[in-house]
Amino acid sequence: MSAAGSNLTTSTVVIERADFPCLLDALKTSRYKVIGPKLANGAVVYDELASAAELPAGWTEEQRPGLYRLNRRPDEALFGYTVGPDSWKKFFHPATAVLWQATKNANGFNVSAPAIQTQRLALLGVRACDLHAISILDSVFAQGTFSDPIWTTLRKNTFVIAVNCVEPGNTCFCTSMKTGPRASFGFDLALTEVVEPDRHYFVVVAGTNRGTALLDKVPHRAARQDENDCAEALLANAVNKMSRKLDTAGLKELLYRNHEHPRWDSVAARCLSCANCTMVCPTCFCTTVDDTSDLSGRQAARVRGWDSCFTLGFSFIHGGSVRASVRARYRQWLTHKFATWLEQFGTFGCVGCGRCITWCPVGIDVTEEIEAIQQTDGIKPRKEVK
Amino acid sequence: MMETKTLEQLLAESDFFRDLDPAYRQMLAGCGRNVVFKPGEYMFQEGEPAHEFHLIRKGKVALQIKVPGRGPVTLQTVQDGDVVGWAWLVPPHKRQYDARALELTRAVAFDGLCIRSKCEQDPKLGYEFFKRFALVMAARLSAMRLQLLDLYANP
Amino acid sequence: MQIRSGSSQNIAMPAPADPMLAQPWCVCRIVRETDDTFTLELKPQNRSGQMNFKPGQFNMLYVFGVGEIPISISGDPTQPRILLHTTREVGAVTRAMRQLKPGDVIGVRGPFGTAWPVDESEGADILIVAGGIGLAPLRPALYRILSRRDLYGRVVLLYGARTPADMLYRRELEGWRARFDLEVYATVDRAMSGWRGNVGVVTTLIPRAPFDPSSAVAFVCGPEVMMRFTVDELLKRGVQPHAIYLSLERNMKCGIGLCGHCQLGPLFVCKDGPVLRYDKLADWLQKWEA
Numbered sequence: 116m117s118a119a120g121s122n123l124t125t126s127t128v129v130i131e132r133a134d135f136p137c138l139l140d141a142l143k144t145s146r147y148k149v150i151g152p153k154l155a156n157g158a159v160v161y162d163e164l165a166s167a168a169e170l171p172a173g174w175t176e177e178q179r180p181g182l183y184r185l186n187r188r189p190d191e192a193l194f195g196y197t198v199g200p201d202s203w204k205k206f207f208h209p210a211t212a213v214l215w216q217a218t219k220n221a222n223g224f225n226v227s228a229p230a231i232q233t234q235r236l237a238l239l240g241v242r243a244c245d246l247h248a249i250s251i252l253d254s255v256f257a258q259g260t261f262s263d264p265i266w267t268t269l270r271k272n273t274f275v276i277a278v279n280c281v282e283p284g285n286t287c288f289c290t291s292m293k294t295g296p297r298a299s300f301g302f303d304l305a306l307t308e309v310v311e312p313d314r315h316y317f318v319v320v321a322g323t324n325r326g327t328a329l330l331d332k333v334p335h336r337a338a339r340q341d342e343n344d345c346a347e348a349l350l351a352n353a354v355n356k357m358s359r360k361l362d363t364a365g366l367k368e369l370l371y372r373n374h375e376h377p378r379w380d381s382v383a384a385r386c387l388s389c390a391n392c393t394m395v396c397p398t399c400f401c402t403t404v405d406d407t408s409d410l411s412g413r414q415a416a417r418v419r420g421w422d423s424c425f426t427l428g429f430s431f432i433h434g435g436s437v438r439a440s441v442r443a444r445y446r447q448w449l450t451h452k453f454a455t456w457l458e459q460f461g462t463f464g465c466v467g468c469g470r471c472i473t474w475c476p477v478g479i480d481v482t483e484e485i486e487a488i489q490q491t492d493g494i495k496p497r498k499e500v501k
Numbered sequence: 502m503m504e505t506k507t508l509e510q511l512l513a514e515s516d517f518f519r520d521l522d523p524a525y526r527q528m529l530a531g532c533g534r535n536v537v538f539k540p541g542e543y544m545f546q547e548g549e550p551a552h553e554f555h556l557i558r559k560g561k562v563a564l565q566i567k568v569p570g571r572g573p574v575t576l577q578t579v580q581d582g583d584v585v586g587w588a589w590l591v592p593p594h595k596r597q598y599d600a601r602a603l604e605l606t607r608a609v610a611f612d613g614l615c616i617r618s619k620c621e622q623d624p625k626l627g628y629e630f631f632k633r634f635a636l637v638m639a640a641r642l643s644a645m646r647l648q649l650l651d652l653y654a655n656p
Numbered sequence: 657m658q659i660r661s662g663s664s665q666n667i668a669m670p671a672p673a674d675p676m677l678a679q680p681w682c683v684c685r686i687v688r689e690t691d692d693t694f695t696l697e698l699k700p701q702n703r704s705g706q707m708n709f710k711p712g713q714f715n716m717l718y719v720f721g722v723g724e725i726p727i728s729i730s731g732d733p734t735q736p737r738i739l740l741h742t743t744r745e746v747g748a749v750t751r752a753m754r755q756l757k758p759g760d761v762i763g764v765r766g767p768f769g770t771a772w773p774v775d776e777s778e779g780a781d782i783l784i785v786a787g788g789i790g791l792a793p794l795r796p797a798l799y800r801i802l803s804r805r806d807l808y809g810r811v812v813l814l815y816g817a818r819t820p821a822d823m824l825y826r827r828e829l830e831g832w833r834a835r836f837d838l839e840v841y842a843t844v845d846r847a848m849s850g851w852r853g854n855v856g857v858v859t860t861l862i863p864r865a866p867f868d869p870s871s872a873v874a875f876v877c878g879p880e881v882m883m884r885f886t887v888d889e890l891l892k893r894g895v896q897p898h899a900i901y902l903s904l905e906r907n908m909k910c911g912i913g914l915c916g917h918c919q920l921g922p923l924f925v926c927k928d929g930p931v932l933r934y935d936k937l938a939d940w941l942q943k944w945e946a
Binding site for chain 1: 677679744906939
C-alpha cells in the first residue's frame with residue numbers, strides 16, 4: 116500500500132497548480148466533505164473547505180517556544196506552513212460528545228444512546244507527524260480490549276491527502292521521532308508541493324486504490340525524473356533544516372530511573388498547568404464524563420469531553436489527588452508521552468509535531484527538558500531545607 | 502499435653518534469644534523464672550519501678566494507659582513470643598504504661614537488675630542485648646506509626 | 657505444587673453490549689455495615705438478568721442525575737443474580753446511594769477489571785490480608801475459595817479495622833472464625849474499653865500467621881500505605897513477590913481504559929487491574945505521586 120521513497124520514480128504523477136482545485140472538486144463529487152487548513156483567529160486551523168481558494172496560499176508560520184505568528188510568504192505556496200493549534204483528532208474524537216440520555220419512567224429509567232452520525236471526510240493537508248498521530252489514536256481507541264464506537268464510526272470512510280513538509284517549523288522534531296517529514300503510510304494520496312519561479316506543481320503518489328481512482332478525475336501526468344528529483348531534494352532539505360532534535364535511545368528507561376530528578380522541580384516552577392499542551396497535542400486522548408440532569412430531575416445525560424492530566428482533579432480519589440503537585444502532573448504527562456506509552460501501545464506517544472512547544476504560554480520545550488535530564492542522568496536532588 | 506521445658510530450652514527456641522551465644526543464654530536462663538497471670542491481672546502498672554522484662558510464652562497482654570474519662574485505653578496487644586518492657590533498660594526505670602493479661606498468660610520474667618549489672622561487666626553481652634531490644638523497639642515504633650496514621654479513617 | 661504465572665487473570669473480562677451504557681438494576685435493600693459504610697444489594701430488573709463476575713472485579717454504578725463511581729463487587733460470584741457493593745459514604749454519589757430505597761433503580765456498567773487469581777492458586781496456602789474497607793473486594797475471593805475448599809491448602813484471613821465498631825461483616829467474620837478449615841485473625845487500630853481482642857496494625861499479625869510462605873499466595877487489599885507495609889512483612893516472611901496480589905484504586909471515568917484517569921505508570925488500573933501482581937507493580941508503588 117504505502118510507497119517508500121525509492122518507488123517514487125515509478126508511481127508518481129504531477130498535478131499543476133492550476134489544476135489543483137480539481138482535486139477538491141473530485142472529492143466533492145465523490146461526496147466527501149473536504150477538511151483542510153484555513154486561516155482563522157490568527158492561525159492555521161483545520162476546517163471545512165468550500166474550495167481551494169480558501170487554502171492559506173502565500174502564508175507561513177513563525178513558531179518558537181511560546182510564540183506563533185502568521186507571516187506572508189514571498190511565494191504563493193498552498194501548504195507553506197506546518198501545523199497550527201488544531202490537530203485532526205477533533206474530527207474523530209470530538210471535544211464534547213453526548214454518550215447517552217436517560218429518562219425516568221415507572222421502571223426506573225430508560226437509557227438511549229444517540230446514533231453516531233457517520234461522516235465522509237476528506238482530510239486535505241495531513242502532515243506526516245499527524246498521520247502517525249491518527250494511527251496512534253487508532254491503536255488507543257480501536258485496537259484495545261474495549262474500543263470507542265464514536266472514534267471507529269467517525270473514522271470510517273476517511274479519505275486522507277497527506278502533504279510532505281518541505282520546510283520544518285522551528286519547533287518540529289519529527290525526524291527524531293521518526294515520524295516525518297515524509298508521509299510513508301496511512302494516506303490515499305501524498306503530495307509534495309514544488310514552488311519555482313516559473314512553475315508551481317505537486318508531485319503526487321497514491322497510497323491506495325481509492326487514491327489512484329481519485330487521481331483519474333484530476334488532470335495529471337506521469338512525473339518526470341527531474342520533477343521527482345526536485346521533490347526528493349526538498350524533502351532531504353527539510354530533514355537537514357530540522358533544528359530541534361531529541362535523542363530517543365533508551366528514553367523510557369531514562370525517564371523511569373529519573374523519577375526524582377531535580378529538573379522536574381525546575382519545570383514545575385515554570386509550568387502553569389494550563390493544559391494547553393494537552394489540548395493541542397494530536398495524541399492526547401484523555402476524557403472526562405459529566406453526568407447532568409435537568410431541573411425537573413426527569414431527564415439525565417452523560418456528556419464526554421476532553422480532559423487533561425494537568426488538572427488537579429484528574430487523579431482525585433477520596434482524600435485527595437494522587438498527583439497533587441504541578442511537578443507530579445508535568446512529569447506524568449512527559450513520562451506518558453515518552454515512556455509509559457511505549458509499554459501501553461508499542462510506540463512513543465509523541466510524534467514530534469512541536470505544537471506543545473509553540474503553544475505553551477511559558478515556552479516549555481519538551482526536547483530541552485528531556486535533554487537536561489539526559490545530561491544529568493541519575494543526579495539526586497540536593498536536600499535543601501527551604 | 503504441654504511438654505515441660507527448661508528455661509534454657511525455651512530461650513533457645515525463642516526468636517529473641519535464638520542466636521545468642523549459648524553461654525549467655527545459660528546465664529540469662531539463670532536470671533529468669535516462670536510466672537503466670539490470670540485474665541485481668543496486671544503484669545505491671547504505670548509508674549512502678551521497672552526491674553523486670555517478660556518474654557510471653559503463651560497468652561495475650563494488653564499495653565494500656567489509663568485516661569481520665571475514658572478508662573484504660575489499650576494501645577497495643579502482644580502475645581506468644583513477644584517481649585514486654587524496655588523501661589528496665591533505660592533510666593529512670595519507671596513503667597510507662599500498664600500491662601494487663603487479657604487471657605491466662607504464661608511468661609518468663611527476667612531479673613533486670615541482675616542482667617543490667619552483668620551487661621555493665623561484660624560489654625559484649627550488653628551489646629547483644631541492646632541489639633535485640635533495638636529491633637523490638639524499632640518494630641513497635643514502626644507499627645505504632647502506622648497506627649497513628651489512622652489509615653482507615655474517613656478522609 | 658507450582659503457582660502458575662497467573663496470566664489469565666490479567667485479561668479483563670469484556671462486559672455485554674456497549675460498555676458505556678448503564679444497565680438498570682433494582683435496589684433490593686441497603687444494609688448499614690458501620691457508621692459510614694453500607695452495602696448496596698441489587699437485583700436485575702428482569703427475570704433473565706444476571707451478572708457473571710469474577711472475584712475482584714468492579715462495576716461502575718450510576719445514580720440517576722447524580723453521577724457514577726467505581727465500586728468493587730463484594731458479593732458471592734456463585735450467585736450472579738444478587739449484586740452486592742460495599743462502599744463508604746465519601747461524596748455526592750455515595751451519599752445519594754445511601755438515600756436510595758428498595759425498588760429504586762441504579763445504572764450498572766461492568767463487570768470490569770482483573771480478578772483475584774483463585775483458579776491459578778489452587779493447591780497453595782492462601783493468605784488474605786484486608787485493611788478497613790479492603791475486606792469488601794476480598795470477600796468474593798473468600799466465598800469462591802470456601803466453595804471449593806478442598807482445592808486449597810491452609811486459608812488464613814488477617815483483618816485490620818479502625819475500631820471494633822468499624823469491622824465489616826461482623827457476624828460473618830465470627831462465623832468464619834468458628835470454622836475448622838479457616839483461620840481468622842482480626843485486630844483494631846484502637847479499641848474501646850472491654851475489647852479483649854488484638855490491638856495493633858494488621859501487619860503485626862503476619863509474622864505469626866499459620867501459613868507456609870514458600871507455597872502461599874497472598875491477596876492484599878486496603879489503604880495503599882497499609883498494602884505497602886503488608887507487602888514488606890510478607891516479603892520478610894519469604895512470600896515471593898510474584899505470589900502477592902494487591903487491589904488498587906484510582907480515579908475512573910470510564911472503567912474501560914479509554915479516559916486515561918486511572919493510570920499508574922503504564923498500568924490502567926481499570927483494565928490491567930484493579931488486581932495487580934506485586935512484582936509488576938513494585939517500582940510504581942514506590943514512586944511518590946506517580
